[in-house]
Amino acid sequence: MLSKETYNKDDQQKIIEVVQLFKKFAGKQVLNGFDIDLYNGECLVVIGKSGSGKTVMIRCMVGLMTGESGQIKILDKSIPDLDQKELDELRLHIGFLFQGSALYDSMSVRENLEFPLRRLRKKYSNKDAVEKLIREVLVSVGLEHTIDLMPSELSGGMKRRIALARTLILRPEIIFYDEPTTGLDPITAKEIINLIAEVQKKYNTTSLIITHDLNVAKLISNRVVILVDGKNYAEGTYQEMVNSSDPVIKAFF
């Protein structure tokens, strides 16, 4: 596990800064002035009910959606102002684990893992080097034997691990996790949480995890943000949240 006690965000550099993000769909205000800061090496967990706009929020952050207004800065670059090329450049530093794993159905595990390397064709033109990289990252998620399987042959937990491997293969400095444990049984969920903690420690990544699974917050968060009505309602360590007397917060914990 992380050494939560020794982590002090004030020593660290700010990696992500979101200020007053607004987003609506067909008249329904989903994000209503959301703010967030993320510091180097930190693991921030955002908790919110289903349909509260968690996914919309991180999709805006990686440029898959655009908000109506608000500032999003990642590694000192303002996301809404980037052109496609600059955005792709920045995305090299960002990993994204999708809610349903989003493995490419028509490709084997190997091809799935090769896919992110396509954009670095020149660097990874050597077949043996690519194979080595793929094996290495598969070992780190404990699924080396699945290399030639198709996604349809994997269980939900295995899919999530392969998806994590696909995210890790380019060694991103920042990883966004969209409900990494949702839809998994409690034991597999724990394994995924441990894996995330390992990754966090091994590669010193900065993580933003959105979830409604309290275990995630309990086991690996440095800080928890609670999202209610499209705004951050409260913020603090897991322990502070548990001890809170606010009924809205209590409803979560």
Added chain:
Amino acid sequence: MDYWLYTIEKLRQFIIMVGEVAYFTCRFFREVTSRPIEFQEFLKQSYMVGYKSLPLVATTSLIMGMVLTLQTRPTLVNFGAVSLMPSMVGISIVREIGPVITALICAGKVGSGIGAELGSMRVTEQIDAMEVSGTNPFKYLVVTRILATTITLPILVVLGDTVGLLGSYMVENIKGAVSFTLFFNLVFDYLSYGDLIPAIIKSFFFGFAIGLIGCYKGYYAERGTAGVGLAANSAVVITSMLLFFIDFLAVLVADIFYEL
């Protein structure tokens, strides 16, 4: 009252769709020439389109050729013009029936397949995953598929025409004991490039329409699993309508050239 509101709403949706398809088409032409060219994916898709639809196209064409011959034969016999049979069948297959039947079969088989495939990729965030991993999904998925259908359909049409003529020959051979050489000599006596070339050009447009609408419907599939079925279904319906519309335009244009 409700009926009018419904009609106006449908009309509004139709106009929006036309606009989106136009945008989609422009984007295709903008991205088709830009680098990197996803050549491998294009080859794979072309192979899939041809491989998936060839058996169906061959079967339907064979039956169409046979039916056409069986049905027109008695009439021609009555008029004592049965020797015109091969050329008549040849012209109708090459100019109209071959391309339209092949395109409709492909709309059903390939268009719905593309709609469902891209639709499920959209719904399960695979398209987004491509986007964040720095591969332009429009180029990788859409451009390659539209190119594949555009290039493959004319080839399928030529194969379908051939099989259709063979079907016609089989019937003609049984009923009238015409030899293979005589039959095809009669066919090609009347067929000119003026029949073949417009049909081939038309087939390129058919192929383009099949790929375009399938991709458009899949790429913009609504969230949820219902979106996938809807994408596949409406891809077939809209493509089929569009095929007849293109066919009509093609005949109009070809007619102008004949007058000249």
